[in-house]
Amino acid sequence: MDAIEVVLAMLLAVVASAFIVRVMPRAPLPLVQIGLGALIAAKSSHGVDLEPELFFLTFLPPLLFLDGWRIPKSGLLRDKGTILELALGLVVFTVVGAGFLIHWLIPAMPLPVAFALAAIVSPTDPVAVSAIAARAPIPKRLMHILEGESLLNDASGLVCFRFAVAAALTGHFSLGSAALTFLWLACGGLAAGIAITLLVTGIQRWLTARFGEPAGSPILVNLLLPFGAYLGAEHLHASGILAAVAAGVTMSYVELSGSALAATRIQRAAVWDTVQFALNGIMFVLLGEQLPDIFHGARASIAQGGHANPWWLAAYALAISAGLLVLRFCWVWASLRLSIFKQHMRGQPRLRIKPRLLLAMSLAGVRGTITLAGVLTLPLALPGGAPFPARDLTVFLASAVILISLLAASIVLPHLLKDMHFPHEPAEQQAEDKARREAATAAIIAVETAQVELMPRTADAQAWPQAAARVIALYRHRLHEADGDGENDSGSRAALRELADAEQALRLAALAAERDAIFRLARHDLLPDDVTRKLVREIDLVEARYR
Structure with a gap:
């Protein structure tokens, strides 16, 4: 060689x-x-x-x-x-x-x-x-x-x-x-x-x-x-x-x-x-x-x-x-x-x-x-x-x-190390939950501010409150998911975790179907290459967030 x-x-x-x-x-x-x-x-x-x-x-x-x-x-x-x-x-x-x-x-x-x-x-x-x-x-x-x-x-x-x-x-x-x-x-x-x-x-x-x-x-x-x-x-x-x-x-x-x-x-x-x-x-x-x-x-x-x-x-x-x-x-x-x-x-x-x-x-x-x-x-x-x-x-x-x-x-x-049990580190989980709460709160404030600033620039004034309500609902769901640190709330937190897992699985299945449909269109020359790459990249970024 x-x-x-x-x-x-x-x-x-x-x-x-x-x-x-x-x-x-x-x-x-x-x-x-x-x-x-x-x-x-x-x-x-x-x-x-x-x-x-x-x-x-x-x-x-x-x-x-x-x-x-x-x-x-x-x-x-x-x-x-x-x-x-x-x-x-x-x-x-x-x-x-x-x-x-x-x-x-x-x-x-x-x-x-x-x-x-x-x-x-x-x-x-x-x-x-x-x-x-x-x-x-x-x-x-x-x-x-x-x-x-x-x-x-x-x-x-x-x-x-x-x-x-x-x-x-x-x-x-x-x-x-x-x-x-x-x-x-x-x-x-x-x-x-x-x-x-x-x-x-x-x-x-x-x-x-x-x-x-x-x-x-x-x-x-x-x-x-x-x-x-x-x-x-x-x-x-x-x-x-x-x-x-x-x-x-x-x-x-x-x-x-x-x-x-x-x-x-x-x-x-x-x-x-x-x-x-x-x-x-x-x-x-x-x-x-x-x-x-x-x-x-x-x-x-x-x-x-x-x-x-x-x-x-x-x-x-x-x-x-x-x-x-x-x-x-x-x-x-x-x-x-x-x-x-x-x-x-x-x-x-x-x-x-x-x-x-x-x-x-x-x-x-x-x-x-x-x-x-x-x-x-x-x-x-x-x-x-x-x-x-x-x-x-x-x-x-x-x-x-x-x-x-x-x-x-x-x-x-x-x-x-087999069969050894190590205690969880609650401080790390608490820090993560706190960060999620503060990030979601900041996001809600930013959405409300942006709605007021951007709404006068468009003819359809009703579109902005509807869009803002949908985005704020998402972040309020995250706030609710991150709340409840006590033992009495452990059942609620477990249910929310199961709900989040189910939502993740469904979203990943939906994203895979989206990607397959786009690739199928591209294989039959029904979609330009640059548009294919753009759409697939958008799906990949969303999937990376859920994985």
């Missing part, structure tokens, strides 16, 4: 993997994609040559930006203490503990390279955890903590990884110099990400207000924003990784202004979902495609240390994975004990640590795309031209840790 054919085959493999997991729902998506990548490697005459810096720039900024944008901010702020302990303290604890463990297991691997491997396997992957959570009853608050941890430990783990790689390249490391450098990397990266996002969105808003919004332009600007933040920070010798994360978090607050058009938001969400699915999928397919060469290189590395048997690779991978699990378990247990002690000191009731939930929290630290993208950016050679020490072995072990963590979580977590 030529290079372009290999790339197209990888994209097709990503598409095929989505259908394969539909047929085999118990198979983790990343493992299916790795297998398809290995199949491509078996059929292609030459593999894909990776340029580490280009690979890093292509894959990491958009994924980190999207993590920052979509992370639930309320959970992030509520559990900020626990999240920071996991995202910063656990990363440093993992880098030091696992780094010495890896160097002890594999003396042929230099200590800086061992620390680099430990740093790159420290970040967790929320996408993998979410996929597993679809089959395991992970409580929402725990998911929020895991998502917040993954957002911040992506940045902290990658920064530690770069320090370790720099030490391996230069041969020396100064803690004082590293502390000052880290301070500039963190502050400069965060400031660059925030400033660039505010500047770009401010200019975009001014241009839109003055000249209108060109179709597709806001989405393209949004796609380029993480790359701009990353490159801008790197130009200032700050952390592009933190800049991409900060840009995503800032974008989530910019969105609260509501300046983007509704159609733009819908299209942009679809584009970003596609980008996320494609980038995550391509990375795992690429891992499968590179795995045979990485395996041969890893065998050569351990052979130099006197272990010719390839089963040593499996032993190393299992030992490192077990070490990471033990380190995470110890840190999570200590963190929970500290939280309980703080509650006791404040006079609050002491909570009991559930062993199964503690083990689930440890197993949920699944490694994924960030680990894979980071380890593939290891330099190919030292400054003097010599090969980077144990590069293939490092890539192989990081890839093996990803596979083992995915398998362990996929197999053990659903059984571990």
Whole structure:
């Protein structure tokens, strides 16, 4: 295969993997994609040559930006203490503990390279955890903590990884110099990400207000924003990784202004979902495609240390994975004990640590795309031209840790959390009900105001009161549906929920019939293509609201 054919085959493999997991729902998506990548490697005459810096720039900024944008901010702020302990303290604890463990297991691997491997396997992957959570009853608050941890430990783990790689390249490391450098990397990266996002969105808003919004332009600007933040920070010798994360978090607050058009938001969400699915999928397919060469290189590395048997690779991978699990378990247990002690000191009731939930929290630290993208950016050679020490072995072990963590979580977590009952979070439901009530009230006031303003402009004055009555009736129904928080009203609320479910099913059936009728007219050349697309899009938007 030529290079372009290999790339197209990888994209097709990503598409095929989505259908394969539909047929085999118990198979983790990343493992299916790795297998398809290995199949491509078996059929292609030459593999894909990776340029580490280009690979890093292509894959990491958009994924980190999207993590920052979509992370639930309320959970992030509520559990900020626990999240920071996991995202910063656990990363440093993992880098030091696992780094010495890896160097002890594999003396042929230099200590800086061992620390680099430990740093790159420290970040967790929320996408993998979410996929597993679809089959395991992970409580929402725990998911929020895991998502917040993954957002911040992506940045902290990658920064530690770069320090370790720099030490391996230069041969020396100064803690004082590293502390000052880290301070500039963190502050400069965060400031660059925030400033660039505010500047770009401010200019975009001014241009839109003055000249209108060109179709597709806001989405393209949004796609380029993480790359701009990353490159801008790197130009200032700050952390592009933190800049991409900060840009995503800032974008989530910019969105609260509501300046983007509704159609733009819908299209942009679809584009970003596609980008996320494609980038995550391509990375795992690429891992499968590179795995045979990485395996041969890893065998050569351990052979130099006197272990010719390839089963040593499996032993190393299992030992490192077990070490990471033990380190995470110890840190999570200590963190929970500290939280309980703080509650006791404040006079609050002491909570009991559930062993199964503690083990689930440890197993949920699944490694994924960030680990894979980071380890593939290891330099190919030292400054003097010599090969980077144990590069293939490092890539192989990081890839093996990803596979083992995915398998362990996929197999053990659903059984571990089976039959566990978690309390509902009434505060979240109350906040949603309150938002619905206030939105419906504001809508009724807006309809009444608009009726008075627009009615004199038309000849038929009766049309506006009738239309306003129909719209207001809809919102009053929503107000009635959102009312009644007490226990005495639970029967009424259940009836209203059943009514809403029935209405949703009927509306979806009606919309499907509308769409089929329009397509039937178009197939018989009774409707122009542009009118067909317009009507189908209107139906799709309404259906998206009900789904």
